[in-house]
Amino acid sequence: MPPPRIALFLLTLQKKHLKMKKFAVILSGCGVYDGSEIHEAVMALYAIVKKGAIYDVYAPDIKQVHVIDHSKGQPMDQERNVMVESARIARGKISPLSKLNPADYDAIVLPGGFGAAKNLSTYAFDGAAMHVLPELEQVLRKMHELKRPIGAMCISPVILAKIFGKVEVTIGQDQGTAAHIESWGAKHKKTSHGEVTVDKTNMLVTTPCYMLDASVEDIARGAKAMVKAMLELM
Amino acid sequence: MPPPRIALFLLTLQKKHLKMKKFAVILSGCGVYDGSEIHEAVMALYAIVKKGAIYDVYAPDIKQVHVIDHSKGQPMDQERNVMVESARIARGKISPLSKLNPADYDAIVLPGGFGAAKNLSTYAFDGAAMHVLPELEQVLRKMHELKRPIGAMCISPVILAKIFGKVEVTIGQDQGTAAHIESWGAKHKKTSHGEVTVDKTNMLVTTPCYMLDASVEDIARGAKAMVKAMLELM
Numbered sequence: 001m002p003p004p005r006i007a008l009f010l011l012t013l014q015k016k017h018l019k020m021k022k023f024a025v026i027l028s029g030c031g032v033y034d035g036s037e038i039h040e041a042v043m044a045l046y047a048i049v050k051k052g053a054i055y056d057v058y059a060p061d062i063k064q065v066h067v068i069d070h071s072k073g074q075p076m077d078q079e080r081n082v083m084v085e086s087a088r089i090a091r092g093k094i095s096p097l098s099k100l101n102p103a104d105y106d107a108i109v110l111p112g113g114f115g116a117a118k119n120l121s122t123y124a125f126d127g128a129a130m131h132v133l134p135e136l137e138q139v140l141r142k143m144h145e146l147k148r149p150i151g152a153m154c155i156s157p158v159i160l161a162k163i164f165g166k167v168e169v170t171i172g173q174d175q176g177t178a179a180h181i182e183s184w185g186a187k188h189k190k191t192s193h194g195e196v197t198v199d200k201t202n203m204l205v206t207t208p209c210y211m212l213d214a215s216v217e218d219i220a221r222g223a224k225a226m227v228k229a230m231l232e233l234m
Numbered sequence: 235m236p237p238p239r240i241a242l243f244l245l246t247l248q249k250k251h252l253k254m255k256k257f258a259v260i261l262s263g264c265g266v267y268d269g270s271e272i273h274e275a276v277m278a279l280y281a282i283v284k285k286g287a288i289y290d291v292y293a294p295d296i297k298q299v300h301v302i303d304h305s306k307g308q309p310m311d312q313e314r315n316v317m318v319e320s321a322r323i324a325r326g327k328i329s330p331l332s333k334l335n336p337a338d339y340d341a342i343v344l345p346g347g348f349g350a351a352k353n354l355s356t357y358a359f360d361g362a363a364m365h366v367l368p369e370l371e372q373v374l375r376k377m378h379e380l381k382r383p384i385g386a387m388c389i390s391p392v393i394l395a396k397i398f399g400k401v402e403v404t405i406g407q408d409q410g411t412a413a414h415i416e417s418w419g420a421k422h423k424k425t426s427h428g429e430v431t432v433d434k435t436n437m438l439v440t441t442p443c444y445m446l447d448a449s450v451e452d453i454a455r456g457a458k459a460m461v462k463a464m465l466e467l468m
Contacts, residue, residue, distance in 0.1 A: 030264065030272075031322030038264075038323055042276040042450065049451045070321035071328055078312070087304035088265030089272055091444075094305055210325075216276065217283045 021053040021234060023227075024105040026097060026136065027086035028059065028115025032210070033068035035082070037113030039216045040153045040209050041089045043223035044109050051227050053106075059086035060133060061096040065118040082119050097135050102143040107230050112154020112209055123158050128180040132159055149203045149230040153222065157206040161186035164204070170197035172208030194221030198229050205229045255287040255340040255468060257461075260331060260370065261320035262293065262349025266444070267302035269316070271347030273450045274387045274443050275323045277457035278343050285461050287340075293320035294367060295330040299352040316353050331369050336377040341464050346388020346443055357392050362414040366393050383437040383464040387456065391440040395420035398438070404431035406442030428455030432463050439463045 025044055029035020048055045061083040067076045087094040102108065110116060117124035121132045132140075140163055143150055152160050157169035161181040170191040171177045178188040189197045193214055196207045207222040208214075214222075259278055263269015282289045295317040301310045321328040336342070344350060351358035355366045366374075374397055377384055386394050391403035395415040404425040405411045412422035423431045427448055430441045441456040442448075448456075 032325050035322075037325075038272060039276055039279075039325070042273055043280075045273075046277075046450045046454055049449050050454075069318050070324075070326050071318045073326060084303050084305045088269075090304075091266050091271075091273070092304050092307060215283050216280045220280055220284075 021106040021231060022104070023048045023053055023055040023107045023109055024100055025055050025057050025109045025111070026059065026100070026120070027057060027089060027111065028113060028119045029064055029080070029082050030085040030088045031068070031070050032113045033070055033073065034064055034066060034118060035085055035113055035115035036089060036111050037154060037210055038089060039219045040111040040113065040223065043220045044111050044153065044227070046220070047223040047227035048109070050224070051231055053227070053231070057086065057090035057094045058097045058100045059083040059094060060119065060135060061098065062119065082115070097139065100139050102139055102146055102148070105143075105148070106234055107149045107151065108140070108143050109226075110150070110152040110156040110159065112152075112156045112211070114155070116154070116156040116159065121159050121162070123155065128183045130158070130162060132163055137163055144202065147203055149205060149233040151205045151226045151230050153207050153226065154209040154211050157181070160204055160206070164202060167202045167204055168197060168199040169204060169206040170195070170208055171206070172211035174211055177211070193218040194225055196222070196225045196229050198233070200233065203233055205233070255465060256338070257282045257287055257289040257341045257343055258334055258339040259289050259291050259343045259345065260293065260334070260354075261291060261323060261345065262347060262353045263298055263314070263316050264319040264322045265302070265304050266347045267304055267307065268298055268300060268352065269319055269347055269349035270323060270345050271388060271444055272323060273453045274345040274347065274457065277454045278345050278387065278461070280454070281457040281461035282343070284458070285465060287461070287465070291320065291324035291328045292331045292334045293317040293328060294353065294369060295332065296353065316349070331373065334373050336373055336380055336382070339377075339382070340468055341383045341385065342374070342377050343460070344384070344386040344390040344393065346390045346445070348389070350388070350390040350393065354390075355393050355396070357389065362417045364392070364396060366397055371397055378436065381437055383439060383467040385439045385460045385464050387441050387460065388443040388445050391415070394438055394440070398436060401436045401438055402431060402433040403438060403440040404429070404442055405440070406445035408445055411445070427452040428459055430456070430459045430463050432467070434467065437467055439467070
């Protein structure tokens with residue numbers, strides 16, 4: 001006896017869902033000066049969905065280094081938590097980074113913003129002597145061992161260069177940051193709006209976004225190109 | 235003597251800029267549960283730029299009604315300012331709503347999120363008995379007098395229906411909200427993902443966004459359709 005139509009439909013849906021590529025997006029707060037750059041984060045989520053993939057959002061359950069009044073660019077006397085603020089971009093659907101099992105995902109994306117250089121690493125304060133949040137380093141090393149793609153936008157590629165050393169990445173055209181990247185043994189490739197650098201050997205895809213003087217349209221193009229290149233690596 | 239090439243180029247740029255349509259986007263905070271819905275706000279900015287227009291961002295310089303921990307959906311014991319938080323979405327480039335002169339703009343957009351129903355109006359608390367923030371009502375009435383388009387996403391169309399009465403708007407398919415809208419003498423039109431309702435007489439364009447169970451891709455489609463319809467009204 002053939003299954004009723006509705007069951008067949010549900011089975012098709014389930015099969016389709018199982019075949020969909022699954023991204024983990026790691027945020028670092030909510031706002032360019034002390035967290036994830038919002039346009040980059042949203043455009044990454046959009047590019048993932050538009051390419052027929054799905055995503056889960058993670059962030060470290062830690063205190064933000066500080067809180068910046070984005071209307072003035074000045075620190076505020078307030079404390080905020082990175083995961084709690086990141087949940088604003090994720091519309092509440094978020095998990096602590098400590099729960100991220102790389103084996104469950106086809107790809108990982110790191111949007112940019114100062115959060116990547118303040119909360120996920122100490123790059124904004126320590127430059128070339130920076131260190132990476134241990135729980136993030138562990139996740140990225142595991143994903144790298146699994147030979148699955150990692151995408152990074154804006155300033156986040158410094159994290160990949162610091163951890164993995166001999167890789168190729170881009171942060172656009174900033175010479176100071178490029179020099180730091182090369183001091184770790186990595187290669188920096190100059191790029192412009194919407195371009196990506198693909199390190200096929202190391203499965204890394206990077207794109208400059210707001211490391212250039214960009215518009216939200218450039219960010220959308222960069223995110224789309226990054227996700228496309230990541231899917232091609234799978 | 236013909237002007238030097240560079241002057242001609244600058245003149246062309248200036249002329250192009252003068253011809254570009256100018257949108258004012260009014261935010262209500264940063265995050266769906268106590269401010270502007272982030273995906274809607276970003277997709278509105280994206281749609282504006284992608285259609286060759288430009289934008290400025292405004293928000294009222296007032297205290298948020300409350301702060302919601304978006305990872306738990308629970309209120310937090312903290313105070314935040316609507317304009318200061320909105321500046322996160324605007325990457326710092328924001329002005330107080332009191333400085334918005336409707337005559338300077340071709341169009342106004344109100345993204346959604348609970349901020350529209352908590353900070354810009356009291357809809358979340360008072361339902362049909364709600365009132366609208368006086369400085370916002372003043373701006374919207376002036377824009378309406380000027381016969382220039384106003385776009386509203388998600389729950390924000392309630393603000394237009396409350397102020398203008400006999401107009402046609404959509405908030406998607408929620409019967410309770412539709413009943414409130416009709417109680418003010420307005421007409422509610424049912425819509426689905428990415429659709430807009432255009433009230434040509436009153437120059438209002440509305441789209442349901444996250445008032446439906448939507449994805450970020452649906453939001454992008456809705457924002458694009460809204461901006462397109464607004465430009466066609468100019």
